[in-house]
Amino acid sequence: MPNSMRSNFTVLIALAGFLFFTPSTYAQGENHEEIQHEQAHHEDAGHSEASGEKDIKGVIKETIEHHLADSYEFHITEGVGFPLPVILVDGGLKVFLSSAFHHGGVATVNGAHYKVNHGKIYKTDAAGTIAYDDHHHPTNEKPLDLSITKNVFMILVMAIFMFFLFRGVAKTYQTSLAPKKAGRFLEPIIIYVRDEIAIPNIGEKHYKKYMSYLLTVFFFIWFLNLVGMTPLGVNVTGNIAITFSLALMTFIITQVSGKKDYWMHIFWMPGVPVLIRPVLAVIELIGLFVKPFSLMIRLYANMLAGHVVIMSILGLIFIFSSWIAAVPFSFLTLFLSVLELLVAALQAYIFTMLTSLYFGAAVEEHEHH
Amino acid sequence: MDKLINDFSVGLFFWQSLVFILLIVLLRKFAWKPILDAVNEREESIEGALKAAEQAREEMKSLQANNEAVLKEAREERERILKEARDMKNKMIAEAKDAAAAEADKTIASAKAAIEAEKTAAIAALKNHAAALSIDVAEKILGQELSAENKQTAMIGKIIEDMKFN
Structure with a gap:
């Protein structure tokens, strides 16, 4: 397993190095796809913010933030990627794949409900309600998160x-x-x-x-x-x-x-x-x-x-x-x-x-x- | 600062620390130690080789100097021996010369002595002969005058004594 991983990774590095020298076309394509994905993602997740018309600057800002932020799945490009294991310590160890979030954005494990909000996992109810305080910070309980994230x-x-x-x-x-x-x-x-x-x-x-x-x-x-x-x-x-x-x-x-x-x-x-x-x-x-x-x-x-x-x-x-x-x-x-x-x-x-x-x-x- | 604290992920920190410490321990055992040891060993061997070469060069130099010294010594020895031989030769010649001269002197001296002796003997013989002649002459002259024998002998002795004191 580690050996195949290593060779795969070496190939990946080499590929990435090659792509690096042709950034203009590739990066454009990737960015475009990412933006599309971003929009799709936000609509899928039923984002609490208004998901209607967004100006291009907002999309770019979100794309950058998304790029910089950690993630519970390894997303390479549109449709290419894989979920990573989520490990939570919340009254015992809870391990599940991040793909569980895809079902309505709420993962249900042993009767407990979890939801990702701004890159962090919060405990929630079956409907996925997130309560906010005056500073627009969620007040829901946060379990100890030891997930294998992208980073x-x-x-x-x-x-x-x-x-x-x-x-x-x-x-x-x-x-x-x-x-x-x-x-x-x-x-x-x-x-x-x-x-x-x-x-x-x-x-x-x-x-x-x-x-x-x-x-x-x-x-x-x-x-x-x-x-x-x-x-x-x-x-x-x-x-x-x-x-x-x-x-x-x-x-x-x-x-x-x-x-x-x-x-x-x-x-x-x-x-x-x-x-x-x-x-x-x-x-x-x-x-x-x-x-x-x-x-x-x-x-x-x-x-x-x-x-x-x-x-x-x-x-x-x-x-x-x-x-x-x-x-x-x-x-x-x-x-x-x-x-x-x-x-x-x-x-x-x-x-x-x-x-x-x-x-x-x-x-x-x-x-x- | 608020964003920094908000961005801080406990899980990421946990995994990073765990994986990194493990990585240090593993790499130390399986990579860094062997690599650094090998590099050290190589550097030492290179240094050793260089030192050995330097030493060999030094030895070569000292050997050369040694050779030079031996050669010089030999040359000096030859000079000395030659000089000694020359001296000896000169001395021998001088000695031989001295000896020859001494021998010659001695021969001359003995010859002179012999000559002297011969001369003395000859003179003595001449004197005796002359005496005898004189006696004969005198006998003949005095044959008549001195008829007595004893008078004759005393007369002759007196004459001879006088002649000797001459």
Whole structure:
């Protein structure tokens, strides 16, 4: 199973990479279909908002939001896709396929009714009533949702892909010391992470134990950013829960590996007047949390913004709905897509770089006077 | 901020953390450790090979220097031996010359001594002969005058004694 999945995924990646270089025509088609689907979807689901005439701007806005949001099914294009398992913890574990929502938008499991509203699952009644408060937020009860959503599915696929890819690279070293196959491409990157990111920031003495985390984080972010560039419409790294999880891991590892000097520099900064030390301690303590917070927001905002900008420009083609506009905007999209390719690697680099910088500060041993 | 919190999905966070930690653990065991070890091993072997080459070059150099030194020493040795031989030759020649000269001197000296002896003997013989002649002459002259034998002998002895003191 994992093997076939891996080869399928490789094919998918290759296909996506190929399509990427012809974005104008393909993206147009996809977008158009998506919009159609969007309209169909909203009518099907009996959306509470007025589903009558909508101007094109509204449709584009919704398409973008739909593209960026997580989903309970893996939708590729009109009629192509598959439902994913929904896992709810609501008085016991409840597992069912998201296709159950298709029957009137309300899934009924063991007598309990659930409904998706704005990408979140709410407990409801058989009729699917959702009550709203003054701020137009639903007041229905939300069960703990551990569903395999589109993003979770992509994380799993990426984890399996990375495992087999890098295990394959590792295996080639058993027969020869020179890299083979994918290793020829990946080894210089691994060595780059070691020699240019880990060692200068953490130091020769301590860098080894952080290499696994740094390499995994770098390739995970980079590959997922690249998958985000494909027309599959996945936006994993532009998701706050993902970046929060990654930043949290960096935060925890930093604090756990913090040596005496590290804590000393936070709470009782040496080399400054005693009166200033408590003030600095407050600032350093805030900095302790701001650092991972900036990691989280930086990756999230960069990836999200990239998607929004590219899709907005594609949307402009439909707003102008003229071939004269389509050509320059297609080229602009191509240009921005190439830029996003750079950003995909850059953000992975920055995240890894700053992470190793924080690790370096945690394990640093100062020469005190 | 409200949107951020609203967008936050607990399920996604849960799965991401779980899958990612698992991925780190698995990749560490099956990928990163073997890859980094292999890369390290290769770097070390390259470094080792380079060092060995460097060492070989150093050895070669020292060997060459050694050869040079040996050659130089041999040359010096030859010079020395030649010089010694020359000195020895000169010394031998000088010694031989000295010895020859000494021998010659000795021969000359002995010859001179022999000549001297011969001369003395000859003179003595001449003197005896002359004495005898003189006696004969004197005998003949004095044959008549000195008839007594004893007077004759005393007279002759006196004359000879005088001649010797000459």
